[in-house]
Every structure is written in structure tokens, then in C-alpha cells.
Amino acid sequence: xxxxxxxxxxxxxxxxxxxxxxxxxxxxxxxxxxxxxxxxxxxxxxxxxxxxxxxxxxxxxxxxxxxxxxxxxxxxxxxxxxxxxxxxxxxxxxxxxxxxxxxxxxxxxxxxxxxxxxxxxxxxxxxxxxxxxxxxxxxxxxxxxxxxxxxxxxxxxxxxxxxxxxxxxxxxxxxxx
Amino acid sequence: xxxxxxxxxxxxxxxxxxxxxxxxxxxxxxxxxxxxxxxxxxxxxxxxxxxxxxxxxxxxxxxxxxxxxxxxxxxxxxxxxxxxxxxxxxxxxxxxxxxxxxxxxxxxxxxxxxxxxxxxxxxxxxxxxxxxxx
Numbered sequence: 001x002x003x004x005x006x007x008x009x010x011x012x013x014x015x016x017x018x019x020x021x022x023x024x025x026x027x028x029x030x031x032x033x034x035x036x037x038x039x040x041x042x043x044x045x046x047x048x049x050x051x052x053x054x055x056x057x058x059x060x061x062x063x064x065x066x067x068x069x070x071x072x073x074x075x076x077x078x079x080x081x082x083x084x085x086x087x088x089x090x091x092x093x094x095x096x097x098x099x100x101x102x103x104x105x106x107x108x109x110x111x112x113x114x115x116x117x118x119x120x121x122x123x124x125x126x127x128x129x130x131x132x133x134x135x136x137x138x139x140x141x142x143x144x145x146x147x148x149x150x151x152x153x154x155x156x157x158x159x160x161x162x163x164x165x166x167x168x169x170x171x172x173x174x175x176x177x
Numbered sequence: 178x179x180x181x182x183x184x185x186x187x188x189x190x191x192x193x194x195x196x197x198x199x200x201x202x203x204x205x206x207x208x209x210x211x212x213x214x215x216x217x218x219x220x221x222x223x224x225x226x227x228x229x230x231x232x233x234x235x236x237x238x239x240x241x242x243x244x245x246x247x248x249x250x251x252x253x254x255x256x257x258x259x260x261x262x263x264x265x266x267x268x269x270x271x272x273x274x275x276x277x278x279x280x281x282x283x284x285x286x287x288x289x290x291x292x293x294x295x296x297x298x299x300x301x302x303x304x305x306x307x308x309x310x311x
Binding site for chain 1 (some may be wrong): 257259263264272275289292293294295296298
């Protein structure tokens, strides 16, 4: 469990402890927090009641989120070596693949999803291309470059690359080079 | 006179026992990993981040160790530099960390697991923005 959620639960349990001690003190006829006078229906202590509502509602929301929070399993690629394991997170693979694709001439924007396959990695690439380009040639270049780059950098083969041209940018290419 | 380090002698009950703190092994592992070309830095969690905010240098950031009497196992969470070959860098880190811990502490390193958490791109590596003229 994340440490922030642990802190929320610890704090909430302390609040519950204070409340339980308060009610116990009321049983004994004592009001050590001096608040019973304010806990009445009426105009007295309106601000106190409002603050109390906000505080406990906020606490409820935090506890609810902490309870519902499920840790998403981190996807990694695992290499076994003699000295141990090498685990590469999918986030790192995505960042590398995105950088490789964006460097290709003709790609203005790109988005990448990485999936694991029994035969290697599968990439889904969505791009915004610059205008006045041969799109099939660009797609072929992206596939080949990504395949070579990932194999070279990570050591894992690419089983499939799906490239989609989401949009063609309307900005013209440079007239001079 | 310099006494040669003999692990078997040191573990002898007559002389007492030597226990090496996890933190010490963690610091050695962290420094050894950072020496390897291609490693940008160590990737820590929230606690490591707070420690750094308090201006305390955390040399064992991104390192988890299990230390026994004679053996150690290490997990390293690293960020690599863009352009480096990840398997090569990882193997180099494993070898350097194993060598450093074994030579400095006498512990036998049973495994060094590397977790690549991210890639760092230097500013020079960013592709130039599209310009109309060059």
C-alpha cells in the first residue's frame, strides 16, 4: 500500500480514538472537549458545525479512496542473466520507442502503446504526419526503424508494429533547407 | 603492520561476530551502480524523495538489499541515459556492484537484480523544433 494511504489510515484511526474517548468521557459525565454545548440544533456554533461537516466528509473521502485504491501491477520485461534479473518497465520502453519514432522525418506527433506478445513486443503507434509526404513509405520507415532500434537498445524482438496516421498536419513543410 | 582481511577468520566466534548493516551495503551498491557509463541515476520512492527534500544526500536511494551473515542480494532501481544499450549497461552494473560489495565487505553476492524505471533524455538529444528556415 502506498505510504500516503497508510498515513491517511493512521490519522483517521487517531481521530476515531479521540472520538471514542470523547464519548466515553460523556458517559462519565465529563465533556473534556467542551463541545456538547455546540452540538445542538440551532444557530449556535454554526461555523463549528460547518467545519465539523467539512472535516469529517473530507476524511470519509480519503478513507474511501484509500480503500478502493488498487495497485496496478507494473508491467516489465524480464531478462535472466547469470547474476540476476534485468527488469525493464514498459514505461521505459514506451519512452524509448516514442523518442525513436519522433526523430523520423515526417512525424510531427506520436503516441505509443506497448503490449507483450509470446513472440516479443507489439507496438501500436499513432502519428500526426507532416503534409506532402508519401505515407506508405513513411509507415514502412517507422516500422523498420522501430524494430531495429528496440532490438538494438533493449534486446527484445518486435513481433508486430501497427501504425495509424491519425491526422495530417496542415502546417506546410519548410521551403528551404 | 597491515593485517590481511580474512573473512573466515573474522567470522570465528572466538573473535566475535561482524555484522554489516544493510545501509552500508546499499550505499556501496548505489555508488558502484552510478560509476557505470549509461546509468543516469537511481530511482527512489516517496521516502527517498522526502529525504532529499530535507537536503540529506541519500546514497542508498533506489537500492534494496538483503544481507545475511555471509551473503547479500541486491535490487537496484535505475534510470538509464538515452542512447545506451540497456542489456549491456545492466550487465555492467551487475558486475560492478557484485565486485564492489564482495571486495569491500567480504560478503558473497548471490544476485543483483536490475529494475530499469525510466530513460533520461538530455536537452541536446531533443529533436529541433520545426523551423521554416535553417
